Amino acid sequence: MYVMTIDQRGSSTDIDRVPEFLEGLKPFSSARFERSVGDEVQGVLDEPAAVVDVALHALRSGLWYVGIGVGPVNLPSPASPREGSGAAFVAARQAVDRAKAAAGHVPLAVVSGGVQRGLPASAGGVAGNRNAAGRDAGVRACANAEAVLRLIGRLVRERTEAQWRVVDALRAKNERDPGRHGLQKQVARELGISDQSVSRAILRSGWQEEWAARPAAEMLLATAHGLIPDTVSPDASNRGER
Incomplete structure (x- = not known):
């Protein structure tokens, strides 16, 4: 599973943006996100494409630290992400803390x-070596x-408002190929700008x-997920908390 912990930047000097952010997440994932504590939100996802969508949406405004934990979650799955536990929750906490420390980088x-799937963490000998190799691969x-x-996130963060108007219009048409014949002309007409302006914005x-690049990020997240168990037995001891 993928656990996302997303924390508001500069919240001590800013308004509470969590309600607006939660509302804005609805088009990107069917997973339940909710406020976990203070100015932080958390959600559990099972599709890497949704993880990429949510992460880039959060990075767009420059107002959020994004932590993604990949790993097992404890069963049974709780009704609320706040009640979840497992290694993925711990990893998500570590990830958001690392994002906060990434000065000068995309957060x-x-x-x-x-x-590695099927091998206990305590395995020794050959099994232990295989276990370590699987863990390292993950x-x-x-x-x-x-x-x-982070590379994609930098593109997203550096777009101007004018560029976003074009990009949002393209995405509203559910098109991943902005070069498709006729599409740019449609967007130009809708926005009341020239075809050349649309081309430059793209x-x-x-x-x-x-x-x-999005499929590469999705593939790498899926690869990491494939190296580890989906779930583990119930155990409330490994919660990801502040």
Whole structure:
């Protein structure tokens, strides 16, 4: 599973933006997100594409730290993310703390919270070596997913309002190919701007690069998820808390 812990930046000197943020998440994922504590929200997702959507939406405004934990969650699944536990919750807490410490970088981190599927963490000998190799592979996959998401996140964070108007109009048409014949002309007419302005906005916004890179981030998150168990037995001892 993927646990996302998202914390508001500069909340001590800003208004509470959690209610507006939660409302804005609804188009991006069917997963339940809710305020976990203070100015922080949390949700549990099972699809890497939804994780990428939510992460980039959060990064767009520059107002949030994004932590993504990949790993097992304890069963039975609770009705509220606030009541969840498991290694993915702990990893998400570590991830958001790392995001806060990423001075000068896109404030996002991905942390692995599991071990290789089918091998206990305490295994020794050959099994222990295989276990360590699987764990390391999961860590690498998370690090690679983080790197790709930060690159895409920088494109998202640096877009101007004018570029976002074009990008949002393109996305509203559910099109991942802004170069498709006729689409740019439709957007230009809707926005009352020239075809050339739309073309420049697409080029300078990195829209095509974003959608070319999203599958790579999704694949790396899925790879990390595939190296670790989906669930573990009930155990309330590993909660991700402040």
